[in-house]
Amino acid sequence: MKKSGIVSYGSYIPRFRIKPDEIARVWGEDPENIKNGIYILSKSVPAPDEDVATISVEASRNALKRGKINPKDIGAIYIGSESHPYAVKPTATIVSSAIGANFPMFAADYEFACKAGTAGIQNVKAMVDSGMIKYGLAIGSDTSQGAPGDVLEYSASAGGTAMILGNEGVIAEINHTLSVTSDTPDFWRREGEPYPTHGERFTGEPAYFKHTVSASKMIMEKVGMKPQDYDYAVFHQPNGKFPTRAAKLLGFTEKQYKEGLLTPFIGNIYSGSMMTGLSAILDIAEPGNRILAVSFGSGAGSDAFDITVTDEIKNMDRGSAPTIKKMLADVTWLDYAVYAKFKKKIIFGDAIE
């Protein structure tokens, strides 16, 4: 059986950004404390007419275009997000229709905080391996929420990445994947609540680090690799500090993790966070490169992937869809007032919308 993996990939990051200085100005905080504390220099903001459906469609279209894949060959769509536009009506239905996929289609929306997109990758890979589908689309996408004045407001941002998996034309083989899961109440949002609640410092050691580091160690042991054997490592990025610390704890160097570390520039795009970091690595990776990719979702769990880039990547015109570097450079800055208007933190009456 041919080894399955990533056949194509595409990302989408809204062009609007806000700096922590601007948010801190409004709430009377010291921006240097924020920047030093969580290492976020700016975050992306969705336009008023963008949501998880529109971001997922744009990312998927970029993936289809880059891989020259016929949407009729997509047999499954799974979308991970914690900000699906509907509580009941799957985003996957909208994406399926918008990319022109077939009526026979496995589809569902997933939720596992920030790792629901990578859960989709595992699901789709299993379906490819079992012969149920030729190609499958796994998307991690969010327009994440942070209450005004809360520390999350500095990081919660928007964006998404779509990965097409298959076993023909594979540009990056997924050698192995595994997950860890535990009931850890580090971060949650109850049904009907507009903003999430977090366990503040509790979110670090028992949640992010325990799961991310454990999953990383377990997969490296499983495949017989050591940190120095990898060309790149990418982790979930709730802020700029956590993934850097996790990487160092595991023994990775800055050279290995810096290419996939995007949170300092775009914030935390939740379900799209690690996948978009992986997308940035695939933009520049060479055949034979080995990548460790580990997501984390609050609640809590981690999905780990051991990946090898193949010769096939040389046949792909990676510039045929926007690269992460291009999207990082294409920016319109917002002040807090316009940001609040865009994010619907300013509420209108029913007569208006």
Place this chain on the structure above:
Amino acid sequence: MGELSRMWRETDHRYRMVGEKCGNCGKLYFPPRDICPTCHRDSIGKMEDIEMSGKGEVVSFTIVHDVPPAFTRQRPYILAIIKLEDGPSMTGQIVDTLPSDIDIGTKVRSVFRKISEDGHSGVIHYGYKFVRDA
């Protein structure tokens, strides 16, 4: 409910810019038409679905300041007549762009965006808009 079913019927056209090609004269139409206005009855049964590229250029535009309530967060917004590379001209909103950055001849491409929402509990309507094609 009439609006809901009308929008649903137009999904292909709104989501993927599916127009029509006259099987008689070959001309493309967007939005789609059941009959070619040139070939009339000769086109009956010969109109084929065809997806537009979404790429085009601004032929004319206006800046809308007195906006409908649903567009309050987007005020002012740009409405343009766009000549698609495929042939047809159409009206579309240009987003993520300052009015000062748009002109006749500006290249644009289609994007997938929210068009409107039926209140807080109703359905969300999606469709094409345009951004500058850098």
